[in-house]
Amino acid sequence: MDEKHGGPPLRERPRRGPGELEARVLAVLGGAPGPVTAGWVRDQIDPSLAYTTVVTTLTRLHGKQAVLRSRAGRSYVWRAASDTAGLAARRMRQILDQQSDRGAVLIRFIAELPPDDERLLRLGLGTTRAGKPS
Known part of the structure; x- marks a missing residue:
């Protein structure tokens, strides 16, 4: 009881x-x-x-x-405030903001990506925030 x-x-x-x-x-x-x-x-x-x-x-x-x-x-x-992808990106950025060595975290993140994800990241880096090729 x-x-x-x-x-x-x-x-x-x-x-x-x-x-x-x-x-x-x-x-x-x-x-x-x-x-x-x-x-x-x-x-x-x-x-x-x-x-x-x-x-x-x-x-x-x-x-x-x-x-x-x-x-x-x-x-x-x-x-x-954002769609699912935007919310996930926000969470990733918040985690990154908590790290003292952002560069090391980013480099390790990229190194551990599967090849298809790395390719998508490289494609994304080829565009500006406005979505136009850099």
Whole structure:
């Protein structure tokens, strides 16, 4: 018996890894049909999650500029700030930003790419940010 609630013992959930919930929220928003509520996000991930946990996660992601929010009545609706590829690139850049020797990390990253990915990277490096050949 759970003494506090007078019911059966609460099932312990495995602890989430760092950033796991943020990643799941971003994935859900990336596949959403448009701007959605925090309740909709919670229902897609795990309806047993506390609503406040989802709102806190969305608010943190908003602070990181990974999600956008707009008013809908007294609440907010949320959407991803970028598509799936843009969100993945953002995560890669955030990891790179945490490294003291960016050059070494980039060189090792390139060295470990499969040949097809290296070819795609070289093609991408041949264009400017505007998408025009350099």
